Amino acid sequence: MKHLFGMAELERPQIERLLALAESFVELSRRPLRKAPTLRGKTIINLFFENSTRTRTSFEIAGKRLSADVINISAATSATKKGESLLDTGQTLAAMQPHVLVIRHGIAGCCQFLADYLPQTAIVNAGDGAHEHPTQVLTDLLTLRQHLGGVAGKTITMVGDIAHSRVARSHLIAANTMGYRLRLVAPKTLLPREVERYGCEVTHDFDAALAGSDVLYMLRVQQERLTSNFAFPSVREYHEAYGLNRRRLAMAGSDCVVLHPGPMNRGVEIATDVADGSQSRILDQVENGVAVRMAVLTTLCGGGD
Amino acid sequence: MKHLFGMAELERPQIERLLALAESFVELSRRPLRKAPTLRGKTIINLFFENSTRTRTSFEIAGKRLSADVINISAATSATKKGESLLDTGQTLAAMQPHVLVIRHGIAGCCQFLADYLPQTAIVNAGDGAHEHPTQVLTDLLTLRQHLGGVAGKTITMVGDIAHSRVARSHLIAANTMGYRLRLVAPKTLLPREVERYGCEVTHDFDAALAGSDVLYMLRVQQERLTSNFAFPSVREYHEAYGLNRRRLAMAGSDCVVLHPGPMNRGVEIATDVADGSQSRILDQVENGVAVRMAVLTTLCGGGD
Amino acid sequence: MKHLFGMAELERPQIERLLALAESFVELSRRPLRKAPTLRGKTIINLFFENSTRTRTSFEIAGKRLSADVINISAATSATKKGESLLDTGQTLAAMQPHVLVIRHGIAGCCQFLADYLPQTAIVNAGDGAHEHPTQVLTDLLTLRQHLGGVAGKTITMVGDIAHSRVARSHLIAANTMGYRLRLVAPKTLLPREVERYGCEVTHDFDAALAGSDVLYMLRVQQERLTSNFAFPSVREYHEAYGLNRRRLAMAGSDCVVLHPGPMNRGVEIATDVADGSQSRILDQVENGVAVRMAVLTTLCGGGD
Numbered sequence: 001m002k003h004l005f006g007m008a009e010l011e012r013p014q015i016e017r018l019l020a021l022a023e024s025f026v027e028l029s030r031r032p033l034r035k036a037p038t039l040r041g042k043t044i045i046n047l048f049f050e051n052s053t054r055t056r057t058s059f060e061i062a063g064k065r066l067s068a069d070v071i072n073i074s075a076a077t078s079a080t081k082k083g084e085s086l087l088d089t090g091q092t093l094a095a096m097q098p099h100v101l102v103i104r105h106g107i108a109g110c111c112q113f114l115a116d117y118l119p120q121t122a123i124v125n126a127g128d129g130a131h132e133h134p135t136q137v138l139t140d141l142l143t144l145r146q147h148l149g150g151v152a153g154k155t156i157t158m159v160g161d162i163a164h165s166r167v168a169r170s171h172l173i174a175a176n177t178m179g180y181r182l183r184l185v186a187p188k189t190l191l192p193r194e195v196e197r198y199g200c201e202v203t204h205d206f207d208a209a210l211a212g213s214d215v216l217y218m219l220r221v222q223q224e225r226l227t228s229n230f231a232f233p234s235v236r237e238y239h240e241a242y243g244l245n246r247r248r249l250a251m252a253g254s255d256c257v258v259l260h261p262g263p264m265n266r267g268v269e270i271a272t273d274v275a276d277g278s279q280s281r282i283l284d285q286v287e288n289g290v291a292v293r294m295a296v297l298t299t300l301c302g303g304g305d
Numbered sequence: 306m307k308h309l310f311g312m313a314e315l316e317r318p319q320i321e322r323l324l325a326l327a328e329s330f331v332e333l334s335r336r337p338l339r340k341a342p343t344l345r346g347k348t349i350i351n352l353f354f355e356n357s358t359r360t361r362t363s364f365e366i367a368g369k370r371l372s373a374d375v376i377n378i379s380a381a382t383s384a385t386k387k388g389e390s391l392l393d394t395g396q397t398l399a400a401m402q403p404h405v406l407v408i409r410h411g412i413a414g415c416c417q418f419l420a421d422y423l424p425q426t427a428i429v430n431a432g433d434g435a436h437e438h439p440t441q442v443l444t445d446l447l448t449l450r451q452h453l454g455g456v457a458g459k460t461i462t463m464v465g466d467i468a469h470s471r472v473a474r475s476h477l478i479a480a481n482t483m484g485y486r487l488r489l490v491a492p493k494t495l496l497p498r499e500v501e502r503y504g505c506e507v508t509h510d511f512d513a514a515l516a517g518s519d520v521l522y523m524l525r526v527q528q529e530r531l532t533s534n535f536a537f538p539s540v541r542e543y544h545e546a547y548g549l550n551r552r553r554l555a556m557a558g559s560d561c562v563v564l565h566p567g568p569m570n571r572g573v574e575i576a577t578d579v580a581d582g583s584q585s586r587i588l589d590q591v592e593n594g595v596a597v598r599m600a601v602l603t604t605l606c607g608g609g610d
Numbered sequence: 611m612k613h614l615f616g617m618a619e620l621e622r623p624q625i626e627r628l629l630a631l632a633e634s635f636v637e638l639s640r641r642p643l644r645k646a647p648t649l650r651g652k653t654i655i656n657l658f659f660e661n662s663t664r665t666r667t668s669f670e671i672a673g674k675r676l677s678a679d680v681i682n683i684s685a686a687t688s689a690t691k692k693g694e695s696l697l698d699t700g701q702t703l704a705a706m707q708p709h710v711l712v713i714r715h716g717i718a719g720c721c722q723f724l725a726d727y728l729p730q731t732a733i734v735n736a737g738d739g740a741h742e743h744p745t746q747v748l749t750d751l752l753t754l755r756q757h758l759g760g761v762a763g764k765t766i767t768m769v770g771d772i773a774h775s776r777v778a779r780s781h782l783i784a785a786n787t788m789g790y791r792l793r794l795v796a797p798k799t800l801l802p803r804e805v806e807r808y809g810c811e812v813t814h815d816f817d818a819a820l821a822g823s824d825v826l827y828m829l830r831v832q833q834e835r836l837t838s839n840f841a842f843p844s845v846r847e848y849h850e851a852y853g854l855n856r857r858r859l860a861m862a863g864s865d866c867v868v869l870h871p872g873p874m875n876r877g878v879e880i881a882t883d884v885a886d887g888s889q890s891r892i893l894d895q896v897e898n899g900v901a902v903r904m905a906v907l908t909t910l911c912g913g914g915d
Contacts, residue, residue, distance in 0.1 A: 029402045033346030035374070041643030043671060053378055054397060061348060061401050064374040069645070069674040073663055083833070084873035092664060092872060095896035096671050097639045223388070262397060263389035286400035334707045338651030340679070358683055359702060366653060366706050369679040528693070567702060568694035591705035 001299050003123045005111050006132030007173040015178065018295045019142050025291035026142075029065065039068035042301050043098040047089070048126070049075040049105040054262055054286070055126050055135075059102050062293035068301075071098070086110060087117060094118040099301055102126050122300040133166040135296060136261050137174050139289040140217070143281050146288075147257050148214060151180040157209050157252075159185040159242055160219030160269050163192045167261050168219065172198050185209045185242065187232075190221075206242055210251040217259045218244050218269045226268075235268050245271040249279060257281050306604050308428045310416050311437030312479040320483065323600045324447050330596035331447075334370065344373035347606050348403040352394070353431070354380040354410040359567055359591070360431050360440075364407050367598035373606075376403070391415060392422060399423040405605055407431050427605040438471040440601060441566050442479050444594040445522070448586050451593075452562050453519060456485040462514050462557075464490040464547055465524030465574050468497045472566050473524065477503050490514045490547065492537075495526075511547055515556040522564045523549050523574045531573075540573050550576040554584060562586050611909050613733045615721050616742030617783040625788065628905045629752050635901035636752075639675065649678035652911050653708040657699070658736070659685040659715040664872055664896070665736050665745075669712050672903035678911075681708070696720060697727060704728040709911055712736050732910040743776040745906060746871050747784050749899040750827070753891050756898075757867050758824060761790040767819050767862075769795040769852055770829030770879050773802045777871050778829065782808050795819045795852065797842075800831075816852055820861040827869045828854050828879045836878075845878050855881040859889060867891050 001014060010018075028036060044063045048056050056072065063070040073093075084092075086105070093101060102124045103111055108131030115123045127133045144151050156175070162168045162184050169192075175182045183201040184191065195202050203209050210216075221242075223235060232238045239245075249256065258270075258280045266272045275282060306319060315323075333341060349368040353361050361377065368375040378398075389397075391410070398406060407429045408416055413436030420428045432438040449456050461480070467473045467489050474497075480487045488506040489496065500507050508514050515521075526547075528540060537543045544550075554561065563575075563585045571577045580587060611624060620628075638646060654673040658666050666682065673680040683703075694702075696715070703711060712734045713721055718741030725733045737743045754761050766785070772778045772794050779802075785792045793811040794801065805812050813819050820826075831852075833845060842848045849855075859866065868880075868890045876882045885892060 031346075034348060034402060034404075035346035041641075041645035043644060043675070045667075053394075057350075057376055057378060057398070058401060060376055061374070061403075064376070065348070069671070071667055071670055071674070073667060083875055085876065088872075088874060088876070089663075091893060092896050093667070095893040096668060096900050097644060097897065098671075099644075262393075264393060265388055266390065266393070283396060283400040286397050287402065290401050336651075339653060339707060339709075340651035358699075362655075362681055362683060362703070363706060365681050366679070366708075369681070370653070567698075569698060570693055571695065571698070588701060588705040591702050592707065595706050 003111070003115050004134055004296055004300065005115070005123070005125050006134050007137055007170045007177065008132070010134070010177065012177050015138070015141065015174075018138055018292070018299060019145060021298065022138070022142050022288065022291040022295040025294040026288060029287070029290060034065050035067065036065070037067045038298055038303055039063065039066035039301055042068040042100070043071065044068045044100045044102065044297060045071045045073060045093055045098045046102045046126075047073045047093065047104070049103075050127070052104055052127065055104060058286075058289045059126065059293050062290050062297055065290070066294055066298065068297065087114065090114040090118055094121045100124060100297060103128070105129070124296060124300065127166055130164050130166050130169065132170045132173075134170055135289070135292055136167050137170040138292045138296070139285055140171070140259055141174070141178065142288045142292055143259065143284050144215065144257065146284065147281055151178050153179060154214040155181045155183055155212055156215040156217050157183040157185060157213040158217040158219065159206060159244065161190045161221050161225065162186045162195070162219065163190050164225070165219050171217075172200070175200070183209050183213065187242070206248065207251065210248055213252045213256055215257045215259055216244055216249070216252055220261065220263065220265060221269050223265065223268065239268055243267075243269055243271060244274050246273055249274055249277070254279070259285060262286065308416070308420050309439055309601055309605065310420070310428070310430050311439050312442055312475045312482065313437070315439070315482065317482055320443070320446065320479075323443055323597070323604060324450060326603065327443070327447050327593065327596040327600040330599040331593060334592070334595060339370050340372065341370070342372045343603055343608055344368065344371040344606055347373045347405070348376065349373045349405045349407065349602060350376045350378060350398055350403045351407045352378045352398065352409070354408075355432070357409055357432065360409060363591075363594045364431065364598050367595050367602055370595070371599055371603065373602065392419065395419040395423055399426045405429060405602060408433070410434070429601060429605065432471055435469050435471050435474065437475045437478075439475055440594070440598055441472050442475040443597045443601070444590055445476070445564055446479070446483065447593045447597055448564065448589050449520065449562065451589065452586055456483050458484060459519040460486045460488055460517055461520040461522050462488040462490060462518040463522040463524065464511060464549065466495045466526050466530065467491045467500070467524065468495050469530070470524050476522075477505070480505070488514050488518065492547070511553065512556065515553055518557045518561055520562045520564060521549055521554070521557055525566065525568065525570060526574050528570065528573065544573055548574055548576060549579050551578055554579055554582070559584070564590060567591065613721070613725050614744055614906055614910065615725070615733070615735050616744050617747055617780045617787065618742070620744070620787065622787050625748070625751065625784075628748060628902070628909060629755060631905040631908065632748070632752050632898065632901040635904040636898060639897070639900060644675050645677065646675070647677045648908055648913055649673065649676035649911055652678045652710070653681070654678045654710045654712065654907060655681045655683060655703055655708045656712045657683045657703065657714070660737070662714055662737065665714060668896075668899045669736065669903050672900050672907055675900070676904055676908065678907065697724065700724040700728055704731045710734060710907060713738070715739070734906060734910065737776055740774050740776050740779065742780045744780055745899070745902055746777050747780040748902045748906070749895055750781070750869055751784065751788065752898045752902055753869065753894050754825065754867065756894065757891055761788050763789060764824040765791045765793055765822055766825040766827050767793040767795060767823040768827040768829065769816060769854065771800045771831050771835065772796045772805070772829065773800050774835070775829050781827075782810070785810070793819050793823065797852070816858065817861065820858055823862045823866055825867045825869055826854055826859070826862055830871065830873065830875060831879050833875065833878065849878055853879055853881060854884050856883055859884055859887070864889070869895060872896065
C-alpha cells in the first residue's frame, strides 16, 4: 500500500489488516501514556484546503501519538492564495521530504493527480470533493466491527445529502468489497444522478426504510443547501421527513446502531435524544477515527506487520 | 485536582503547592536545555474560541517543554463555524482521548458546563468571558512571591476596566483565599454592578489610591469601550485620569511593583517609561506564566508530588 | 554567530561553514528516518507577520527534524491586532525563553531593531520588507554549489521585480562576499532607485543578457504590480519581454541553471516547460532550503562544529 486514495483501491484483506491494526491503536489510546515510537523520524504534512477541525485534529493526534513530526498547513495561509497551482504546492512540499502528505481538497481526484507527480511521497485522501473519504469509512467499519461483530450481510441505511457526500460514495464502493448492503434514503434533489447504477435500494420514504436496518447512518445536511436549491421550505420540514427521532429509531429496533460522520446539526438530520442515546455510536466513531488514521499512517510508512 | 476552572475552587495549600512547583519550572526554563519528560505520552488540546497569542503560546510552550503532544485548535477553523455546538465540539475532542483540554471561550462558566459531560478529560480554564482566568492570577502570585516575598497582608491596587476583566474577578476571589487586599480604581462605567459586595475599597480617584499600594496592577482598556459606551472623550483623557505615569508611581513609592496582564496599550493605561522601568515586573509575569502553566498541566496529569 | 539578519553580516568563511553543515543535513533528510537529536531541548518560535507557507514550513520542518520544540505564530492571530507594538510582542515572546525567534515582517530592519532589546534570543530574518532574505540566498548558494561546483566567478542573471525583492538585495550583497557577478534585467519601473551604486550590469533587454549567464534567476512578479503601477498592459506582454521560455534558455546554453525562489507564476515570469525542464533546479532549492535552515538553527544554538 503506497497511497490511500479511496475505498476503490482497497481489497478486503487490506481492509481487514488495517482494522486489526487500528484495534491495537484503540487500546494504545486508552493507556495512561498514549505514545509509541512507531513513526519516529517520519514527517507528515496535513495539507487542508478545506477547513475540517475534526479530521485534521484526528490525523494530527494520530501522527503525534506515534512520534511522527506533524506539520499543519491550511489553505487560508497557503501559497495557493498567491496564485500557486495545486501541483506546484504539492511538488514544493514533497521537495521538503515528508513521508506522508494528507490532503483535504475540494476537487475530486486531486490525490491521484498529485501522486503521479510525487513519486516519493505517500498520499492520504482526507476528503476530495464529493469523491471519497476513505479514513471515515474505515472508521465506520471499525466501529461496526466492535458493535455488530462485522458488516458482512448487514444493511446500512444512509439518510440525507447523498449527492454531495464523499462518505456516501466511499461506502457505496466499500459495500461491494465488504459484502454489506446500502439502502439510500433522500429526497430526489439530494440523490446523485444515475443513482440506479450503484445497484442499491433507493427510497424517498424514511419510515419505509427502517425495518431491517442494522445501521442508521445519518449524513450532515448543509442548511444552505436545504433552503436554497432544494425543495424544503424549512429545516423543521426536513427534520420531519428525513430526521432521525426516537419514533423512527424504535421502528428500526433496539439493536440498530446510529452513526454520523459529524459535525452534527442537532434537530435537523438527527434529534438530540437519539444523538446522545444508548444506540448512538457517534463518539465511538470519533475515537476510532484516530486509531484508523494511526493504522493508515503506520502502513504507509512501511510498518504494521 | 481534576480541573482548573477558577480561583474559586482552589484552597490556599493547593495554590502554595502549584507556586512551589512552578518555581522549579522557572529554573528549568532558564537552563540551556529546556525540556523534561514529565508529560511524555500525554496529549493536550488548546481549544481557543477567542484569539490570544500570548496565552495560547504560553500553554503550548509549557506543554512541549514537558514533552507532551500539544494540538492547537482555533475558533476560526473549528466546526463551530459549521454550526456545531460547544458541547459537541467538546465531546468530539474528548473522544480523541486527550488528557487535558485548555479552553478559552467568551462564555462565562463554559468550562464547568463541559466538564460535567467529559468525565475523562481534565479541563483548564484559559479565560471564560468576564468570569475567571486562574492561570493569570497564579502567574501574578508567583511574580509577587518572587518580588515581595508573598502577598499575605499586601495591598494590590487594580486600575482600569474592572467590569469586563476576568483577571480582576479571579483576583477578587484569590484575595480572600490568600489574605491580600484589593483596591479597585475605575470610573463608574468600568466597575462591575454591585461592586460593594466584594467588600474591597473602591475609588474613582487614582491619586488618592496610590499611598499604601504594594502593587499597581494596570488592566488593559479596550479603546472601543473607552470611546463608545463610556464617558471618555479621548484616550488621552483616560490616560490623564487612570493611566500610570512616573508621577503616580513616585507617589506609590519605590518599593511598589507594577504589573499588567498584557497586551499593553502604551500611552493609555500605562506610560512607556513606567512599563519599561525598574519597578515593572510585566515581563516576569510572562516568564512565570509559562512556568505556572507547566505546574498546572503537570498537576492535572497526576504529577507534581 | 548570534543572529542571522542578512548576508551583510556574513563573511565568506561563515557562509562556507553554513553550506558545509547544510550539505550534511541534505543527506540526513534523505534517510528513511529523518531525525537527529541536535536541537533537543531548544525552543524555536516562528513569528510570521506575512503569510509564507513555504518559508514557515521549511523552518518548521528544519526545527522538528532536529528535535527542537517549534511554535508557530501568525500575524492573523497575534496581539498585534489588539494594538500591541512589535517590540512588545518581541519582548513578550522572548520572556517565554525561546532560543531562536524566526521573524518574517514587512518592515525592513525589524530584526536588528528587535535584537537590541532581546539580548538572550537569537533572531533569524526570514524576510524583512524589501531588505534581506538571507536563508533564501544561502539556499541558492548551496544549490549552485551542487550543480555548478560553486559560485565564484560565475554570472547570475536575475530577472524581474528587482525593486521589491529582498532576495535580489541579499544576492547583491552576497555577490561581493562570494565573488560572483549579478546581471540585473528588468524594466525601469521594477529596478531599485540608484541601481548603479551596486556596480553590477543592468539592462532592460533580456535577450541581450542571456549569453554568458551561468544562472538565470527568475523573480516572482506580483500581478497587481504589473498591471497597476507599471507599464505592462498585460501579463502576456510581460511574459514576452521578461519571461523565461525555451527559446531564451537555449540562447543561454545547455549548462545554464534555472532558479526561482517561488511561488512561481507559470506563464508570467517563467514558462511551464522551463520550470519543469531538465535545467531547472527550483525543487532542489526547496529541498536545500530545509537543510540550510537546519544549519542556521544549529549554528545559532551553538552547535555545528
